[in-house]
Amino acid sequence: MVSTVGLLAEIKDGERRVALDPSAVATVVSHGYRVKVQRGAGVRAGFSDEEYLSVGAEIADEAKDVWACDLVVKVKEPQPSEWQYFRPGLILFAYLHLAAEPELTKALMDSQVEAYAFETLSYPAGLPLLAPMSEVAGRAAAIVGAYYLAAGSGTLLGGAAGVLPGRVVVIGLGVAGTMAARGARGMDAEVVGVDVDLHRLYQAHQEGIVTATVASSDHAISEVVSKADLVIGAALVPGAKAPKIVKKEHIASMRPGSVVVDIAIDQGGCIETARPTSLSHPIFEELGVIHYCVTNIPGQYPRTSSRALSAAVAPRLLDLAQDLNSPKLVGSLNVSGGKVVYEAVAQSLGIS
Template identity: 70%
Template sequence: MIRTIGLPAETKDGERRVALEPSAVKSCVQAGHDVLVQAGAGRGAGFGDADYEAVGAKIVASAQEAWSADLVVKVKEPQRHEWAYFRRDLVLFAYLHLAAEPELARALMDAGVRAYAFETLEERGGLPLLAPMSEVAGRTAAIVGAHYLAQGSGVLLGGSAGVPPARVVVVGLGVAGTMAARGARGMDAEVTGIDIDLHRLMEAHERGIVTATLASSEHAIGEAVADADLVVGAALVTGAKAPKLVLEEHVRSMRPGSVIVDLAIDQGGCVETARPTSHSNPIYETHGVIHYCVTNVPGQYPRTASRALSAAIAPKLVRLAANLDDPLLATALNVADGRVVHPTVADALGL
C-alpha cells in the first residue's frame, strides 16, 4: 500500500529538472497520498516550496526524509551517494537506463528495491515517458551542434550567399532524431536522415524534415559521416544498450572541427568514440572531432522539460501508487525481488 510519495531534489551534475510540478503533486494529494517534497526540489525549474505547500505537499528539510517515502519519484537515475537510501520496501520510479548502468542495477537488486523505469514503459507502440524528453533533447541537439560547430570548424549551419550550408547527418529518426533534423533544417542545413525503417524515411522526406534519406548500413553511414559537418546519433533499442552504428573509422574520416552529438549516450551511445560527459564538462575531442555526449541534455531547459515530463508522469504515477501490479505499467518494471525482471534489460546486462 503506497501511502507516501517522495520527491527529492536532483543531484546529477547540471540537473535542474524536477519530476513533478505542483499541479501533478496536487493530483497525487487528491488521490489520497501524502507527498514529501524536499526543500528546494523545484527551484531550478521555477517552482518554489510555497507552490508545493499550496497544493497540499509537505516540505521536508532533507533528502533522507524525501527518500523515506513508500514511493520515490525523480528524474535521473540515483547517483552513487543516493544508493544509501535504498531499502527493501522502497518503490522507485525514474529514468534508470540500467543497460548502461550495471553497478546501479546490482545496487537495486542487492537492496531489494522495486524499480520502475520511465524509458521502458510502452504504450500503443510508443514510449510515452521517454518521448517528451527525447523531443527536448532532439531540439537541443541542433542548437548545441550549431554552437560547437562555430567553435570548431567555423561552419554556419545555414551557409550564406555563395557558400553552401552545412551537412548534417542524423542517425535514427525516432522522436529525438526527428526533432534534431527539424531543428537543423530550420537553420537551413542540408540534412540526411538514416534509419532502418523505410516507411519512416519516406515520411520524413515527404514532410520536409530531411533533404535526403539513407537506409541504414555500415557502408551508408560511413559515406554520409565522412562528408558531415555535424552528426547526431539518436539510435534507440528500448531497454537495451544502443547499437554502435558510427564506428571509430567513420569518426576518423570526418574533417577536423566537425561535431558529434550522441543523444543515445544514456544507453551507452551509438557512436563508438562516445563517452558520457556532463554539463560542467560537456565536450572533448577525438580524432579532431568535437564530441558532445551529455547524459542529461534536457536538464539545461528545466522549466520546459519539467513541465513536459510532469504532465506525462502524473497519471502513470497515480496508477502506480494505486496498484504496483497494474498491467498497463508492467513494461516499466525493471527490478523486483532482487532481480532484473525486464527481459531486454536483463539480456543487456548478461543476466
C-alpha cells in the first residue's frame, strides 16, 4: 500500500525539469498521501520549496529520504549514482527508455524494483505521458537545427529574396515530428515529412504542416536526405529500440555543414551516425555533418516542460498510488518482480 510519495530533484546533465509542480502536489496531498519533495527540486523550473510547503508537502534535505518513500516519481531515468537506492518493492514512475539502457534495466531487475515508464503508458490511446515532452522536443528541434545551420553551412532556413529556402526532412510525423515540421514551416523552410503511416502523411499534407510527403523507404530517404540542409529524426516504435532509418551513406551524401537532430536518440536513435549527447555538450561532427543528439531536449525549457509533464503525470500517479494494476496504467509497467514485462523492451534487449 502506498502512503508516501517522493518527488526527486533531477541530476542528469543540464536537466532542470521537475516531475510535479506545486499544484499537482496539492492534488496528491488532498488525496491523503504524504509527499516528500527533495529540497530545491523545483527551483530550476521556477517552483520554490516554499510553494511546495504551502500546499502541504514536506521538504527532505537528502535524496535518500525521498528514495525511501513507497512511490518515487521523477523525470529522467535514474542515473548510476542513484541505483544504490533501488530496493525490492520500490515503485518507480519516470521516463525510463529501457530499450536503450541495458545496464539500468539490469539494475532494476536485480533490485526487484516495480518500474513504471511514462513513455509506454498507452491509456486511453496513443502515448499520453510521452506526448507533452515530444511536443516540446519537436518544437525545440526546429529551433536548435536552425541555430546550428548558422555555424555549419551558413544556411538561413527561410531563404531570402532571390534565394531558395532551406530544406528540412522530418523522419516520423508523430507528435515530435509534427511539431518539428510546424516549427520549420514557421521559419519558411521547405519541409518534407517521411512516415510509414500513410494516414499521417495524408493528414500532414492536408493540414499544410509540410510542403511534401514521402512514404518511408531506404530509396526515398536516400533521395530526400541528400538534398536536405536539416534532417530531424523522430521515428518511434513504442518501447522498442528506434529503427535505424537514416543510414551512414545517406548522411555522407549531405552538404558539409548540414545538421541532423535525432530526437529519437532516447530510444537509441533513428539515424545511424547518432550517439547520445548532453545539454552541456550537445553536438559533435561526423562526415562533415553537425549532429545534435541530446536525450533530454525538453530539460532546457523547464518551466513549460514541467507544467506540461506534471499535468499529464499527476492523474496517473494517483491511479498508481491507489491500485498498481489500474487499467489506466496499461503499458506502463516495464520491470516487475525482477523481470522485464514489456515485450518490445525485452525483445530490443534480447531477453525475451
